[in-house]
Amino acid sequence: MLQIENLHAGYGKVEVLHGISVAVPKGKVVTLIGSNGAGKTTTMRAISGMIKPVSGNISLNGKNITGMTSSRIARSGLAHSPEGRRVFATLSVTDNLLLGAFPRLTYGRERGDVQGDLERVFELFPRLRERKSQLAGTLSGGEQQMLAMGRALMLNPDVLLLDEPSMGLAPLLVSEVFRIVSELKGRGITMLLVEQFAAAALNVADYGYVLENGRISCHGPADQLKNDPAVKAAYLGAAH
Amino acid sequence: MEILAQLVVSGIALGMIYGLIAFGYQLTFATSGTLNFGQGEALMLGALVGLTLVGHMSYWLMIPLVIVFGALQGIFVERVGVLPALKTKSEFGWIMTTISLAIIFKNVAENIWGHDDITFPSPLPTAPLQFFGIRVLPMEILVVVGALAIILAVELFNRKSIYGKAVVATSSDRDAAGLMGINTGMVITFSYALSSMTAAFAGVLIAPLTLTGATMGVVLGLKAFSVAIIGGLNSGMGVIVGGLILGIAETTTGYYISTGYKDVPGLLLLLLVLSIKPAGMFGKSVIKKV
Secondary structure (H helix, E strand, O other): OEEEEEEEEEEOOEEEEEEEEEEEOOOOEEEEEOOOOOOHHHHHHHHHOOOOOOEEEEEEOOEEOOOOOHHHHHHOOEEEEOOOOOOOOOOEHHHHHHHHOHHHHOOOOOOOOHHHHHHHHHHHOHHHHHOOOOEHHHOOHHHHHHHHHHHHHOOOOOEEEEEOOOOOOOHHHHHHHHHHHHHHHHOOOEEEEEOOOHHHHHHHOOEEEEEEOOEEEEEEEHHHHHOOHHHHHHHHOOOO | OHHHHHHHHHHHHHHHHHHHHHHHHHHHHHHHOOOOOOHHHHHHHHHHHHHHHHOOOOHHHHHHHHHHHHHHHHHHHHHHHHHHHHHOOOOOHHHHHHHHHHHHHHHHHHHHHOOOOEEOOOOOOOOOEEEOOEEEOHHHHHHHHHHHHHHHHHHHHHHHOHHHHHHHHHHHOHHHHHHOOOOHHHHHHHHHHHHHHHHHHHHHHHOOOOEEOOOHHHHHHHHHHHHHHHHOOOOOOHHHHHHHHHHHHHHHHHHHOOHHHOOHHHHHHHHHHHHHOOOOOOOOOOOOOO
16 A cells, blocks of 8 residues: 655755655554654655655555645645644634545545545534534644544545654643544555554554664554564663 | 814824825735835726726726736735745845836836826715715725725634634744645745735725825835834734825924924834834733743
């Protein structure tokens, strides 16, 4: 579904990713774990076109999307719920969600049942329904995260990128986020998940990659990584 | 009292024009953080193109053509002047390019239409109407109605249509808008088209009340800029109020003090707003919870 081969990317002259390869098969949840500054968010940004890769190859559904603008990549069926949520503060919750379906409402993607999908997002996140006319900027952090995820789902994406959905949330909300991720997995949505809570991410994922200083240091089925002594020591910690 | 009412009424028409041009500043600032400092020249070109066209057709038929011309002129400014600056991430390049283009437009206009100011034939009767002893030119009513109509049309588009929401999304967070599949470059070009279009429209609205000429845009563009600052560059309707305040302040000062001082209250107000509430009288600071 989503194939990343030998990706080099960075900001200006600073290269952050030194040739990483990741595969996200259809219907699977793949997680990318690693410490701060390892390049997780940079990987996500390079995939969705927020930054231009220096070299390498990214393909979605067999179609080469390397170097395309983020808007064209979104129209090709990739949704990215970015780090820091990035909801449209001056627009209502409903408008934010409708904009997630922009390619379906305009061109580039099959329209389908947008209203029905809006209902389904409200079922998944009942808090958003309660606040549907409120401006997104006035939502709490947890609600904004729900909105960012709901907005990405509105594309009806082939692949969903979730970047740090639990960042800055209270523990109760963190488990709520992971409950929703497994719910989405149950619906067969293909996902690439970046998380700092490595243990929880590996619990929900099928496959995992460990990113270290811009390189993949190891990868394997999630169950296997969970029990890998090196991964355990570096990322899972004693608390888990 | 009657004189004051008369001055207020005259100030309103002038103020609406300031408001309309200031509205144009807001449109591009919202999407790209840049301003077209040639807004006054866009107005002037609109008025002069309109003047040439009314020689061949009615005023009403000319308006849609001038609107199309204004939109194309805005696209030209964005492509030639602003886009290269945005691409190279030049922080202030667009200031110089839009000012340079404005000077070029003024020179071109001087060469085509000459240096002298020309009267623009009024489409409406020039005899004033009387309301409770206050005289109102039919053209002044048209200015107010026309300006409000175009501002409302744009606001309605932004609030109701998915394309308008895409424009608002681009102003709110350009990168995130891109992730929604919105072609944000196109949105910026569109905002320049819309901005110059409103200026050109303002030009043919005001032209029958004033004189038309290559230099007519300079002062109007500058005053509208201070209106945009007074009202708030991100405040939507604030520019109308800001425009009216400036327009009325000018006509009343011109009468009660001296026409030589008519620009002073507006500029004083500008200094006051900048020192007390830099976001503008109606500028919103977005509430953002983290």
